[in-house]
Amino acid sequence: MRTLLTFVLAGCAAATAGATEPAAAVSSLPADLSASIERVRLPGGEPMGLVGTSLVFELAPGWWVGPALYGAATGHRGGLFTWGVEGQRRWQLAPRWQLGAGLYVGGGGGASAPVGGGLMLRPHADLMFDFGRWSAGVSAAQVRFPSGTIRSSQLGLQVSVHDAFAFAGPGHDGQSLAFAGAGGLGLQRISVQLGRYGASGSEAGFDTVGVRADRPAGRWLETTLEAAGAAKGGASGYAEFGAGLLALWPADARVRVGLHGALGLAGGGGVATGGGTFGKLGAVGRVSLGRDATLELEAGRVRAFTGDFNARYVQLALGVALGASASDTAPGPSFKTVHDTEWALSVEHYVRAQRKTGGAPSLDAIGLEVRRSIGGGFYAGGRALSAMRGGAGAYSVGLIGLGAGTRFGADRAWSAGAEAMVGAAGGGGVDSSGGAIVQPMAWAGHRMGRFGSLKLALGYVKSLHGGLATPVVDLAWAVDFGTP
Template sequence: MMGLLLGGVLTAMASDVAAGEQPQDTFQTTPTQFRTTYESLRLPQGEKMGLLGGTFLFDTYDWLAVGGGAYGALAGQRGGFITIGAAAELHKRFGEHAEINTGLFVGAGGGRGGYTLQGGGLMLRYHAGAQWHVDGMGALGGGVSWVDFPDGAIHSFQPYISYSFPFQALILPGWVSLDKDETETSRNMPMVEQEFAVVYRRYTIPAGVRTDTGQQQHNSIGLVGVEWDRYLNRNLYMRVESEGAMQGQSNGYMQILLGAGYRQALTDGSWLKLSVAAGPAGGGGVATGGGLLVDAQLAFQQKLSDHLFAQAGLGYALSPGASFRALSYSAGLGYHFFSPKMGAGIVERDSLSGFEARHFRIRLVNQRYLKDAPNWRSHHANLNVDLLGFQMDYFLNDYVYLTGHGIGAYRGMGGGYMTGLVGAGLHLPVPGTPLFAEVDALVGAAGGGGLDVGGGAVWQGDAGIGWQLSPAYSLLASYGVMRSVRGNFRARVASLSLGYSFSLPFR
């Protein structure tokens, strides 16, 4: 099964090279699905942990899909147990409704149990199942899964249930350009409204809240993260958000929430937004019980330009059945855009005239932290830490990009460590060769796994050399340093990543 990811990449690279020889007049939409799963894992001493999963899968062929996802504890006693990683799946449709599938998730992370439970943090999840597609409503399914932490204590076989929401994505391979002049077809094309924001959130915690060990919880936690809103109509939207602690005494705390909201216009360019979200959260000693966090927010949003906006919010978060609850204050800066709403099939280049092709790159990243201080970890200080995750780059032009990554430990007895960083970089092609050089700098939150990151605030700088394998695919090797702002964590960072460059039409 682990060959699925490599096989899919290699065959896609071959077709990408052929397609890159001349500009495309047409583009094929990509069948995509967002799948949620729920299962109950058996842990040592008869303990059970309810695990919620969310995965984006993109069809590379009609029988193979690849993507990425995350899993988090939602019931039991392991709030804060979260992993992220890559996924691959084989599937076969029978008629209009029935489907069978089998796949693999390779992830990193853990939490709330230390290295004795999840070892280095490597998670392997194998599944075999089926689902039934209902027109216009998605697909309901189920099956069996095997979840294994090879150097930890989790080895569990269980049934699961699933819900999949299928849609078509228009992903243009490589970096393409589109005509700026609108045509009648592009002018009348249906569009989807979306927003993406970088957010700082501060939890103010009342005196009665206790940690998961019964101690008094520190009175505040500062978090940094991202939000993505996708509008269903002019007012209703779906939301996905992820944040991690960078201030206070709860490094390692993380939350991944899924929810919905309503937007009400106040004036031309200002709105009120009310949202409710829920999902897995915990770590850093925060008492979230089994892991479920419920969050309600009221935010004011102000348009700054055609695309940029600022927002400020007030909210309340709590873990049902557990001690944690807090008032939240947030501020964010975001980007507002429209993308084409596509059905399955071929899209003519002319129908996208008037849209701007924005250039992105997503990277599957493997990193190694090399010890650079004697007390950088609270245990296993002589072991390096290996990490796996994803990095997304948005190119402002051919040379400057904004970037962000989320990665977790999978080897080195650092299970439970995760980090999320944002920053900027410089991309410098070497003329006449497929080589390029890059430097970047990032800041953000990290914690868990016994790495001494203080309150959770960290920064990282890297420089590297890359090879453009094809118009879409690239390899990048880099080396840098990572430091915590207030803790003893110091590491040299060696990275190797496989990148996929693509364009998305925005307006």
């Protein structure tokens, strides 16, 4: 286990520590957003459809790295999720044919699947045909949980959409730079959501907390990506991930109204989502609170396609505008204010993880972290973690919050700061009853090359309604850059 984690972190370090600053203030990397589907065989021959998504970047010719998520989509294991990091090596066989080999390393579980501690490995090979702006092909993969009993080899289908990731080097926070397009991931807005799902049959309602990112797709149309988890009620461990379309039309200068629909994967916490796929449709009203902030109210219905979950929902969202807009499709560069941004891959150790059945053995989780400067040394951030060791494979966490940091030393290579985050956690028998948790952290870091840094954080995680209360230690490899 330690050897595998060392390999993952060392790979990220090698990709960034030796990087040099681009000659221009703004540079760009090829990026692929991919989706895959395959049929996994669980012990006893039980079939399960597994859907995966990844966002990978070409850090060196032929070498791609980025975050990835996998979840159950058919069968009886709705709520099984893992997330982690994907690394790939690609070779061009012919002008339109490409062969790839890769490895996914992540953590998670759920739906009582025999995942052991939660570590998931997925070595794979892909044969893809390029259609121009997108490609499609077949994959041969093995899904394996080393500390569990799942080990399945199968063929699958994969589709990738080609894009570009424009960024500035670190140290340009607050400056105005020219971007030929949206810059970054092209996001227009990010929102924090508080929701309520009503009762579904004999199941009681529950509260959720989540985030949603919007990307412009036209004058009145936006694409959305969202994630949420149960924070209060009897569904601790429930999580959902979805993608959708949001259409808004102006009612007056400050108000827009419209519809939002999304499809995705959901389950856990005893919620009857069947195989895991769900859809939701609601009416939306958005009010502008000023130049950058919005308040949004959405109400509608959510339904599992192969389970009994069918409920009304309402959610309130506070949104903050980012750099992208519908006008970014116009030719020529546009000047945008840059914000220092950090992405990190981490391994987090819970000294004690109190269980519902008694006892408090330790656990380790793999995490993905994002932080973005909001000025004055402060930043907004989010973290997602899933257990990979400790016998709590289904335990997952989603956090959002605020922090502050500073750089010091003769070459400003050292940094330190603190943050406070709130969110939802559950699954794996960990006593996070209801789901809501808080996690304050203090951290220190040292720059390793132009873009990379190694960070150590100490903190404490506390469930608001359950017995979970433990010190935590977090080791992360972070990549720093600037985006609009």
